[in-house]
Amino acid sequence: MNSGWCLLVPFLALGACSLLHDNLPNDPPTVHLARMTCQSPNTASLDTLINSADAVCRVQRGGEVRFEIRAADEDDDPVFYEWRAPSGGSFRDAQAQETNSWFAPQTIVGSSEQFVVQVLVIDRNCDVIPDLADRQRCAEDARVLIENFLVEVVQRDPLLEVTSDATSAFSAPQIVIDAFGTDPDGDQLEYHWEPIAGDSLSIWSEEAIRDGETGRQIGSRAVVAAFFPGSHKLRVSASDGAANIEREIVLHVFIEPPLPAGGTVHLVLPTGQEYEIDAYEYPNARGERPQSASFFQAARLCAAAGKRLCSPDEWRAACQAGQTRRFSSIDDLAAYDSRDHFGVRFCNVPGSAFSQFSGDPTAQLAPSGSFPNCGSATGVFDLTGNIDEWTAALDDAGDLAVYVAASSVSASGACDGASLVSTLSIEGQDPYDLEVLAEIMADSPLQTYEQPLLGFRCCR
Numbered sequence: 001m002n003s004g005w006c007l008l009v010p011f012l013a014l015g016a017c018s019l020l021h022d023n024l025p026n027d028p029p030t031v032h033l034a035r036m037t038c039q040s041p042n043t044a045s046l047d048t049l050i051n052s053a054d055a056v057c058r059v060q061r062g063g064e065v066r067f068e069i070r071a072a073d074e075d076d077d078p079v080f081y082e083w084r085a086p087s088g089g090s091f092r093d094a095q096a097q098e099t100n101s102w103f104a105p106q107t108i109v110g111s112s113e114q115f116v117v118q119v120l121v122i123d124r125n126c127d128v129i130p131d132l133a134d135r136q137r138c139a140e141d142a143r144v145l146i147e148n149f150l151v152e153v154v155q156r157d158p159l160l161e162v163t164s165d166a167t168s169a170f171s172a173p174q175i176v177i178d179a180f181g182t183d184p185d186g187d188q189l190e191y192h193w194e195p196i197a198g199d200s201l202s203i204w205s206e207e208a209i210r211d212g213e214t215g216r217q218i219g220s221r222a223v224v225a226a227f228f229p230g231s232h233k234l235r236v237s238a239s240d241g242a243a244n245i246e247r248e249i250v251l252h253v254f255i256e257p258p259l260p261a262g263g264t265v266h267l268v269l270p271t272g273q274e275y276e277i278d279a280y281e282y283p284n285a286r287g288e289r290p291q292s293a294s295f296f297q298a299a300r301l302c303a304a305a306g307k308r309l310c311s312p313d314e315w316r317a318a319c320q321a322g323q324t325r326r327f328s329s330i331d332d333l334a335a336y337d338s339r340d341h342f343g344v345r346f347c348n349v350p351g352s353a354f355s356q357f358s359g360d361p362t363a364q365l366a367p368s369g370s371f372p373n374c375g376s377a378t379g380v381f382d383l384t385g386n387i388d389e390w391t392a393a394l395d396d397a398g399d400l401a402v403y404v405a406a407s408s409v410s411a412s413g414a415c416d417g418a419s420l421v422s423t424l425s426i427e428g429q430d431p432y433d434l435e436v437l438a439e440i441m442a443d444s445p446l447q448t449y450e451q452p453l454l455g456f457r458c459c460r
Contacts, residue, residue: 028143029079029121033070036149039063056114058152060185061242063104065151069119070098077123084118089151104153107242112154121145156184157243162236166249169256170229170372173331177249178209179236180219187240191220196233196248200343201226225335226253227343227353229372259369261286264460265379269317277310277318278457280368280381281389287367290387290455295402295421295446298390298456300434307458308432311393312403312418314459319384319405319415321377326414328383329374333412347374347385349412362452364409385409387455391418392431400424400431402446408453422446 038048038057046066050057057065071079081097092101102117124142129135162179181189191208195201202225209219226232230253237246262284264276281290282301293301302308310318319328327333329346336342336351343353348366355364366386375381383389388408395401402422407413424444429436441447 024075026077026123026141026143027074029071029073029077029123029145031069031071031121031145031147033068034147034149035068036151037066037068038151039065054150056150056152058154059104061104061108061153061155062106063153064101065104065117065149066099066101067117067119067149068099069121069147071121071145073123075123078125080122080125082120082122084120085115086118087115089115089117102151104151108153108155110155111157111243112152115151115153117149117151119147119149121147155240155242158183158187158189158238158240158245160236160238160245160247162247162249164247164249165252167252167254168226170226170253171256171330171376173225173335174204175224175226175251175253177222177224177234177236178219179222179238179247180209181238181245182218183240185240188217189238189240192237192239193220193222193224194235196235199340200228200230201232201234201251202339224251225345226251227341227345229253229255229344255372259286259372259381260379265318267314267318267378267380269313270322275314275459277314277380277459278307279379281387281455281457284368284457286369289365289367290382292387292450292452292455293390294448294450295390295392296437296441297450299392299432299437302456302458303432303434305458307460309390309392309456310459312391312405313393315383315389315391315405315418316415318375318378318380325377327407327412328377328380328415329371330377331373344371345373347371347382347412348409349385349407350410352385352409355409361408361410365453366409383407383415385412387453388413388451390454390456394431395423398426398428400426400440404454410453 035051036057037046039046039059040048059065073079083091083096083100085102088105090103122142122144124138126135126138126142129138159182166177168175183189193203193206204223204225207221208217209221211218232251234249234251235246237244260279263279265279266276268274278284283291299309331346333346341353341356342351348354348371354366357364375383384407386409389405391403391405393401401420403418404421405418424440426440
């Protein structure tokens with residue numbers, strides 16, 4: 001032993017004096033105790049004691065593992081400890097000796113990742129020796145024992161609950177769906193809603209559902225619009241930043257009440273006068289496209305059915321449904337301003353699904369009943385949109401005033417937007433007598449005037 005050097009540096013005696021045995025071999029330290037206490041994924045505190053470094057400790061992301069190690073040296077050398085985490089994580093005290101805590105990373109790769117925590121048990125503390133040559137001899141003589149602890153850090157998937165099927169009437173402007181999520185690891189979840197395939201659905205808004213007491217988000221509410229009746233698919237997902245869980249919802253959108261095949265609807269004017277009006281534009285049959293006609297042709301076809309052309313007041317009353325409606329639909333056209341199209345909601349006006357089919361307006365005409373909400377307040381359909389309609393009534397002078405209620409697939413005219421086209425002097429004769437009407441119109445342009453988007457419906 002180099003006792004002279006030890007006397008010069010007495011404060012290093014514990015770490016280095018017994019290091020310089022020139023003739024005797026240096027035996028490595030031995031571990032008597034190596035154990036760890038884990039914070040298991042289902043708990044919020046340390047709860048699992050593992051009395052072996054060979055076992056695997058499972059913790060959640062950010063979880064704590066507490067280590068305890070006891071070692072001795074047969075040469076009676078002091079024992080020193082050095083903690084390492086080569087694959088990640090952090091220690092409570094990097095300079096700790098026999099006990100220490102390691103904290104798992106907040107993010108991992110995949111659903112689980114294994115980490116090795118090492119403790120080096122050394123019978124020399126060579127770093128405190130000032131002389132370089134002596135420090136080198138110390139390092140050559142030192143014995144190191146490496147104890148490895150294996151920790152598995154797990155990422156548990158979020159849980160997501162939402163109905164798999166939802167049902168709504170097409171007359172409802174919106175469908176509200178709630179999804180509730182929880183995360184076993186306590187992570188905050190981010191939600192996302194999206195339609196599956198096509199553009200038959202639109203997510204109008206998403207908002208957080210929060211616990212009334214804590215204010216913590218516990219779910220997400222989506223407000224959805226369906227642009228067509230039928231079945232549609234919607235997807236909601238919840239992510240904790242590492243795992244993403246998805247669920248699909250099938251929306252069944254039905255027409256209620258069912259649309260009539262045709263027929264007439266009984267209504268009352270504000271004056272109290274009762275009348276009947278066709279449910280659809282001529283030929284007044286669900287599924288049939290409306291027909292264009294001249295004014296005289298329209299009057300003749302209505303007469304053949306025992307009816308007459310509707311008056312502007314009758315047409316407007318049916319369109320406004322006894323209120324001050326601008327359009328005949330129960331849908332709000334302004335709600336779809338940002339959409340490329342709104343399917344068969346509202347009415348067949350610019351922006352509808354049919355208006356996208358062709359640049360030819362006649363090819364954009366929809367079969368009657370294609371827009372269930374375009375008149376469901378009264379049961380008289382397509383007064384707004386699709387095709388303009390002839391109307392006529394006696395004016396104050398007793399003449400026959402001919403109007404066009406202009407609202408078609410080319411322009412969404414208002415319920416009160418009928419325009420006077422011509423006034424026919426009937427000189428006290430019956431305007432609904434076809435022979436009289438033919439004679440009156442003999443020299444009128446209305447005798448043959450016809451437009452591809454100008455049709456009619458009948459009243460009585």
